Amino acid sequence: MYFGQQYNLQCMQKKYYSLYIHIPWCLKKCPYCDFYSLRISDSNSNSNKNIKKRYINNLLFDLENDLFFLKEKLIYITSIFFGGGTPSLINGKLIYYLLNEINKKVYIKKSAEITIEANPSSINKKNILEYKKSGINRISIGIQSFNDISLKLLGRIHSAKDAINAINTVVDNGFTNFNIDLMYGIPGQTLKEAKNDLYQTLFFHPKHISWYQLTIEPNTIFYKYKPTNLPKYNTLWKIYKEGKKILKKYGYIHYEISSFVKKNIFKCKHNLNYWNFGDYIGIGCSAHGKFTMNDGSIIRTTKNNNIIKYMNGNYLFSYKKVKDCDKILEFFLNRFRLFKKISKKDFTLITGIKINSISLHITKSVKLGYMKHNKNYLIVTKKGYLFLNNLLEIFI
Structure with missing residues (x-):
């Protein structure tokens, strides 16, 4: 798909944003996940296909509302991120349609990084090729572990074999820029098992690795029913130290608390915008946005997390002007994640x-x-x- 449509730039103020798009459906809710998601039993039924189409069109109306609020600005989109939920439950044709319509409303830069999160269980050759055609140029694969026991304890529906097949499918069909999500601190996990997960990941030479510790968040199944065999602090510390050594040995740059990259050009542009306290538009159920207005005030938006209300056009849940004291904390909360002055x-x-x-x-x-x-x-x-x-x- 061609991005970078032309506008009459006279008397228009350029404004740079990232765009986050929330897809709320999952085949199964993971017990550690605190993101808004809804279980969908049969992703390919006709009724579910119609629901997805309706949701995609509502995303466009949601975007139009935000653009109306940001009037008199030429909106440049520097990155787009499809998060969830499981965005890869949306087929490539719908993604193509959505991005094409978005491209009519804003200026998507030719150099824009466009990422979709994908679970191994929903990755196949047809979808990968359609995603590539739609303009997606980066895939983030939610592997979490290559150990079947660990995957079962995390409530994942894919196996280690599925994970390997998914990565091969992504690579074999032309995606060189992909991220592997990997977790440590999994219930019952040993230092050796954590290192084996890293070595298995390195076998595929991903350009980017997100390697983070399992945390127990409120409003999750693990918070209500806490696992009894979580690794002790000493084990976690050993995993972290040994893991960093391994990644450094294989040429990965540790540029953010949980992010490692092969070369600087493959740093996640979308997340960098968050961590640098940049502005972004968030569309979809429960999505968040951050706007800096002409007077310097910062506005945060939260979209409705009730899917029925959202589908009926009630997109905005809250609109909040950030106080100066909160600006300070929010700025450092993000910037302290990066390993740079x-x-x-x-x-x-x-x-x-x-x-x-x-x-x-x-x-x-x-x-x-x-x-x-x-x-x-x-x-x-x-x-x-x-x-x-x-x-x-x-x-x-």
Whole structure:
């Protein structure tokens, strides 16, 4: 698909956004997942196909509402991310239609990174080829583990063999830019098993690896029925240290707390926009958005998480202007995830708050050894990354 349509640029203000698109359906709800999702029993029935088509059209109306709110701006989309749920339950033809219609409403840059999350159980050659035709140029595969016992404990519906077949399908059909999602700290997992998952992942030479610890979040099955055999802290620490060594040995750059990349050009542009406290449009059930207005105020939107109301056109659930104190915390909550120095100038430019107003916070962080700073930059220390929650509490 061709992106980069032309507009009359006179008297129009350019504004750069990422676009998040939430697809709410899953074949099964994972016990650790706290994202909004709905179970769909038969993805290919005629009734479900019609529901998906209706949902896609509602996504377009949802987008139009946000664009109306952001009037008098030329919207440049630098990245698009299909998240869920399981976005790969939507066939490639519908994705093609959706992206084509979006391209009529906003300026999708030719260089835009367009990612779809895909579960191994819903990856097949036909869909992969259709996704490629639609303009998707990056796939994030939710593997989590190559160990069948671990997958069962995580409530995943695919097997290790399914995972391997899915990755091969993606690679064999022309996708070179793909991410593998991998989890550690799985119930009963040993150091050896965690390392084996990493080695299996490295066999496929993914450009990007998201390797993160299982966390027990509120409103999940695991929160209500907590697993009794979670790895102890010492085991988790060994897994983390050994895992980082392995990834470094194989040439991966650790650029964000849970993200590793083969080359800098393959860093996830969409997530980088979040972590750099950039603006984004969020459409779909329960999706979130962040807009910086002309007066410097920051607006956060949340879309309706009631699928019936959403399908009836009630898209917006809440609209909130972010207070200055919350801007400070939100900025650092995102920026501290990245392993790079923080420009003091960028802090003021993005939040509209003078850096001098947080001088006491900086002084305390430096005194505790969590941070260093000079005239132009804030730099999180090794100790600061180890005690990131403590560092963040200083900025509350």
